[in-house]
Amino acid sequence: MASRHQAPKGTFDVLPGDEAAHAAVAAAAAARFAAAGYGRIETPIFEDTGLFARGVGEATDIVRKEMFTFEDRGGRSVTLRPEGTAPVCRAYVEHGMHRLPQPVKLSYSGPFFRYERPQEGRFRQFHQIGAEAIGSGSPLVDAELILLLAGTLADLGIDDVELRLSSLGSPAARARYRDELREFLRSREDELAPGVRDRIDANPMRAFDSDDAATRAVMKSAPRMLDRLDGEDAKHFAAVRELLDDAGLAYRLDGTLVRGLDYYNRTVFEFTCDRLGAQSGVGGGGRYDGLVELLGGPPTPAIGWAAGVERILLAMGATPEPEPIAVFVVAAEDRERAFALVRRLREAGIAADLDLAGRSFKGQMKQADRSRARHALILEPGGTAMLRDMTSGEQREVDPAELVSELGGR
RNA sequence: GUGGGCGUAGCUCAGCUGGUAGAGCUCCUGGUUGUGGUCCAGGCGGUCGCGGGUUCGAGUCCCGUCGCUCACCCCA
Numbered sequence: 001m002a003s004r005h006q007a008p009k010g011t012f013d014v015l016p017g018d019e020a021a022h023a024a025v026a027a028a029a030a031a032r033f034a035a036a037g038y039g040r041i042e043t044p045i046f047e048d049t050g051l052f053a054r055g056v057g058e059a060t061d062i063v064r065k066e067m068f069t070f071e072d073r074g075g076r077s078v079t080l081r082p083e084g085t086a087p088v089c090r091a092y093v094e095h096g097m098h099r100l101p102q103p104v105k106l107s108y109s110g111p112f113f114r115y116e117r118p119q120e121g122r123f124r125q126f127h128q129i130g131a132e133a134i135g136s137g138s139p140l141v142d143a144e145l146i147l148l149l150a151g152t153l154a155d156l157g158i159d160d161v162e163l164r165l166s167s168l169g170s171p172a173a174r175a176r177y178r179d180e181l182r183e184f185l186r187s188r189e190d191e192l193a194p195g196v197r198d199r200i201d202a203n204p205m206r207a208f209d210s211d212d213a214a215t216r217a218v219m220k221s222a223p224r225m226l227d228r229l230d231g232e233d234a235k236h237f238a239a240v241r242e243l244l245d246d247a248g249l250a251y252r253l254d255g256t257l258v259r260g261l262d263y264y265n266r267t268v269f270e271f272t273c274d275r276l277g278a279q280s281g282v283g284g285g286g287r288y289d290g291l292v293e294l295l296g297g298p299p300t301p302a303i304g305w306a307a308g309v310e311r312i313l314l315a316m317g318a319t320p321e322p323e324p325i326a327v328f329v330v331a332a333e334d335r336e337r338a339f340a341l342v343r344r345l346r347e348a349g350i351a352a353d354l355d356l357a358g359r360s361f362k363g364q365m366k367q368a369d370r371s372r373a374r375h376a377l378i379l380e381p382g383g384t385a386m387l388r389d390m391t392s393g394e395q396r397e398v399d400p401a402e403l404v405s406e407l408g409g410r
Numbered sequence: 411g412u413g414g415g416c417g418u419a420g421c422u423c424a425g426c427u428g429g430u431a432g433a434g435c436u437c438c439u440g441g442u443u444g445u446g447g448u449c450c451a452g453g454c455g456g457u458c459g460c461g462g463g464u465u466c467g468a469g470u471c472c473c474g475u476c477g478c479u480c481a482c483c484c485c486a
Contacts, residue, residue, distance in 0.1 A: 065484095116484075119479075120479080121486080122486080127486090195482095281485065284485095307486065330445080362444090363439080365444095368446065369447055370446085
């Protein structure tokens with residue numbers, strides 16, 4: 001092995017061949033964000049550790065074991081951001097955005113960090129796109145955001161995702177329900193699979209996902225969150241569903257849907273794709289009406305989602321190729337002339353390239369081919385030039401001085 | 411954090427019961443004294459992940475370690 005250094009565990013380089021695909025995801029999302037009035041926000045890559053401990057929830061796996069946390073030289077504890085919602089809400093509060101017309105609609109894309117064992121579709125540094133609408137409790141916003149993510153995935157040609165939809169109700173109703181579920185599980189404890197039994201306290205919702213036959217039988221009669229929604233919560237959820245139905249977006253009601261962060265209430269959703277291996281979640285989110293207040297702002301309803309760029313890429317399968325260049329200039333001897341010509345072409349906005357490695361004439365033609373140039377321009381000793389179409393092989397004499405207009409430059 | 415699989419050339423891999431490193435692709439050059447994609451030839455390229463052990467001798471066996479990978483947990 002020649003190189004002694006390699007990218008840190010769970011990280012990766014996005015090489016030029018893959019960059020076009022990454023850019024396509026960002027561009028598709030950006031177009032949807034712009035069309036829906038979501039302004040782009042950039043927050044720091046790292047934040048005060050306390051922001052995540054409080055905003056994401058002390059009890060979550062993210063905070064308990066997945067944060068990249070370190071001390072800076074001033075003795076402050078900082079953490080590489082594991083998710084985007086808490087930082088965006090921090091910014092909302094810090095800049096007094098509650099004084100702006102509500103809701104404030106924000107979008108972002110960039111790297112995030114979680115200290116986990118990597119596997120397919122899961123990394124320590126990964127990329128997310130996301131959107132948050134802060135300051136409105138209307139079900140219209142819930143529907144708008146869900147459709148925003150659905151539309152982005154559709155634009156990227158992903159058609160085999162499933163939308164799972166649920167409501168957690170109010171924090172109080174959710175807590176009541178979890179207690180009820182725990183009680184139910186304990187009453188049937190001896191019928192449950194060991195793994196499920198061990199998690200009655202930590203994660204009772206997980207019991208719904210078990211593939212153990214006896215456990216599944218028990219869960220058939222387990223209480224359902226969706227049956228426990230009280231008046232306003234039920235009304236809100238019904239309104240969201242109606243809006244999605246009206247938009248023609250299919251979804252599966254799934255009262256067992258769990259999201260990993262503490263702050264969710266009411267609407268939660270997730271897009272999954274079962275071709276992705278164990279990490280089937282492409283993106284998801286939900287309402288978090290208490291978070292802004294928790295972070296020191298006024299009581300403010302809000303909702304948002306995030307989607308993993310690497311998982312979207314997995315779901316996309318075929319990925320976009322980089323743009324080809326217009327012309328590759330080939331010259332056996334007069335490299336300065338070729339360089340000057342390429343310089344003029346580039347100034348005119350035409351993508352042009354030339355050999356920079358001292359290749360033979362044949363080698364330059366090979367390079368022209370590999371560079372996926374549409375044309376090769378072959379400079380001849382007498383000052384004349386041949387323009388060769390690299391697909392058809394046809395070529396004709398051209399005046400190098402006329403090349404800019406010949407190739408449609410500005 | 412737990413468990414399985416795997417680390418040989420830039421890439422994909424071969425290397426039988428241990429006998430001092432191979433192929434294909436890529437790259438460069440030439441055949442074609444100025445015309446790419448096919449073909450042919452030559453060339454460049456390897457501390458066999460790392461460390462230790464067994465052995466006359468280790469890519470091959472043993473131990474450790476690091477890394478990658480898949481799964482669990484959980485999640486984007």
